[in-house]
Amino acid sequence: xxxxxxxxxxxxxxxxxxxxxxxxxxxxxxxxxxxxQLGAKMTPFAGYDMPVQYGLGVMGEHLHTxxxxxxxxxxxxxxxxxxxxxPDSDVAPVFEALVPGGIISLKDGGIRYTQLTNQDGGILDDxxxxxxGNTLWLVVNAACKSNDFAHIAQLxxxxxxxxxxxxxxxxxxxxxxxxxxxxxxxxxxxxxFMQACHADYEGEKLIIxxxxxxxxxxxxxxxxxxxxxxxxxxxLANDAVAPIGLGARDSLRLEAGLCLxxxxxxxxxxxxxxxxxxSVPRRRRESLNFPGAHKISQKLSQKLDRFxxxxxxxxxxxxxxxxxxxxxxxxxxxxxxSGGFAxxxxxxxxxxxxxxxxxxxxxxxxxxxxxxxxxxxITSMPFVEHKYLRTKx
Amino acid sequence: MSKKFTKDHEWIDVEGDVARIGITNYAQEQLxxxxxxxxxxxxxxxxxxxxAAVVESVKAASEVYAPVSGEIVEPNTKLEDDPxxxxxxPTKSGWFFTMKVSNPDELNDLMDxxxxxxxxxxxx
Numbered sequence: 417x418x419x420x421x422x423x424x425x426x427x428x429x430x431x432x433x434x435x436x437x438x439x440x441x442x443x444x445x446x447x448x449x450x451x452x453q454l455g456a457k458m459t460p461f462a463g464y465d466m467p468v469q470y471g472l473g474v475m476g477e478h479l480h481t482x483x484x485x486x487x488x489x490x491x492x493x494x495x496x497x498x499x500x501x502x503p504d505s506d507v508a509p510v511f512e513a514l515v516p517g518g519i520i521s522l523k524d525g526g527i528r529y530t531q532l533t534n535q536d537g538g539i540l541d542d543x544x545x546x547x548x549g550n551t552l553w554l555v556v557n558a559a560c561k562s563n564d565f566a567h568i569a570q571l572x573x574x575x576x577x578x579x580x581x582x583x584x585x586x587x588x589x590x591x592x593x594x595x596x597x598x599x600x601x602x603x604x605x606x607x608x609f610m611q612a613c614h615a616d617y618e619g620e621k622l623i624i625x626x627x628x629x630x631x632x633x634x635x636x637x638x639x640x641x642x643x644x645x646x647x648x649x650x651x652l653a654n655d656a657v658a659p660i661g662l663g664a665r666d667s668l669r670l671e672a673g674l675c676l677x678x679x680x681x682x683x684x685x686x687x688x689x690x691x692x693x694x695s696v697p698r699r700r701r702e703s704l705n706f707p708g709a710h711k712i713s714q715k716l717s718q719k720l721d722r723f724x725x726x727x728x729x730x731x732x733x734x735x736x737x738x739x740x741x742x743x744x745x746x747x748x749x750x751x752x753x754s755g756g757f758a759x760x761x762x763x764x765x766x767x768x769x770x771x772x773x774x775x776x777x778x779x780x781x782x783x784x785x786x787x788x789x790x791x792x793x794i795t796s797m798p799f800v801e802h803k804y805l806r807t808k809x
Numbered sequence: 810m811s812k813k814f815t816k817d818h819e820w821i822d823v824e825g826d827v828a829r830i831g832i833t834n835y836a837q838e839q840l841x842x843x844x845x846x847x848x849x850x851x852x853x854x855x856x857x858x859x860x861a862a863v864v865e866s867v868k869a870a871s872e873v874y875a876p877v878s879g880e881i882v883e884p885n886t887k888l889e890d891d892p893x894x895x896x897x898x899p900t901k902s903g904w905f906f907t908m909k910v911s912n913p914d915e916l917n918d919l920m921d922x923x924x925x926x927x928x929x930x931x932x933x
Contacts, residue, residue: 474868475867666868667868733865734844734865756867757867759867
């Protein structure tokens with residue numbers, strides 16, 4: 417018995433050599449010792465030695481996060497601050513030239529999900545952008561971070577200054593996340609989904625963002641490396657909190673219908689094919705002043721040969737990344753880009769790309785699993801309802 | 810006859826000319842929660858080392874190889890409805906299939922229980 421497919425390779429396309437798995441020395445996050453002490457199974461991911469699962473196992477960790485609260489070490493992700501070169505100006509309009517999202521419209525403490533696009537409209541990475549005054553706080557994917565930061569620094573040279581921040585990043589996700597976190601940081605109770613604030617904790621500045629990658633309510637906490645082990649232990653001391661590895665992080669985000677860069681989106685997909693145009697406001701679609709805007713605008717009026725959809729296999733067999741999708745007449749129409757088993761549904765789920773005429777929810781398709789056609793149908797996403805806290809009274 | 814083991818973490822238990830095959834406790838621990846098992850039909854022929862079954866956890870799919878050559882007698886269809894049996898009882902009720910052994914000499918290639926225990930210890 418040997419593993420033939422591992423979904424957690426972190427081997428995203430466009431990665432620089434230093435961040436590829438199998439390289440001689442893997443980087444460690446400030447919580448490495450804690451992961452080992454907690455009995456984590458470690459795996460190379462985006463150049464880091466990361467916990468794939470702890471004692472509860474992927475299924476148990478996944479369900480724990482949906483029921484209570486899960487603590488994730490996401491310190492491998494890239495964090496940076498962007499300042500305007502002229503301190504009296506706003507950096508938002510400068511950065512907006514690199515992404516299709518609405519950045520200048522962000523209020524203080526507001527968070528936006530957007531993408532860095534290339535001249536063809538292809539997605540270089542997806543990221544979270546938060547406004548603090550006239551500066552922006554960026555959180556990007558681990559496997560892309562060195563390329564992203566080089567790209568931003570180069571294109572914004574003379575207009576903005578990028579400060580890459582070597583800090584820890586924890587995510588606390590799940591229905592009990594607020595109750596757990598506000599014991600230590602009362603300010604978090606005032607945040608709604610996609611809002612962030614600074615909080616002082618033992619003399620250090622933390623950045624708390626109410627967002628995540630699980631579909632649950634929850635927070636991401638950026639903090640100094642030295643403080644991370646103690647703060648993580650403090651959260652884990654609460655019975656409601658369990659440590660969660662990359663295995664459950666992947667199954668949680670798939671149930672939530674969220675894209676994994678390098679798998680569901682990459683430079684061959686624009687936000688149009690990727691069904692991410694909800695993150696592009698009308699103002700940006702009309703002004704067309706971001707990389708690849710004209711390509712993206714053209715695609716909006718074309719019949720697409722690839723469109724990202726949710727897929728529900730009708731049997732029990734999971735359909736993994738790379739699985740070919742056929743129409744009911746056995747013609748190839750696309751491929752699965754993320755697929756596995758949904759612990760919350762106790763059934764397989766997947767996302768992938770099919771041609772536009774097959775993208776309507778309910779459309780019957782066949783998945784070719786180990787040479788055999790298996791029935792499935794296109795479905796809307798998320799697979800599991802989002803529980804974001806949209807407004808704060 | 811006592812159980813024999815492969816380097817790929819299958820166990821095989823031979824009685825007469827029929828062998829029962831499954832995966833080891835070490836294998837199920839490495840896999841994590843098993844969510845799907847695909848079994849060979851009765852009558853199918855396999856050479857030693859061929860892919861004979863598939864076992865999938867939340868995060869990965871793995872092949873189960875035929876530890877020896879032979880013909881499938883009976884797949885354990887209980888696993889199709891209750892794949893978690895592989896985790897709960899890998900060496901007994903979580904067996905995968907039985908097969909008619911065509912070349913008993915191939916059993917000599919496999920490890921006995923003590924050798925397998927040493928092998929797993931080395932894997933850490």
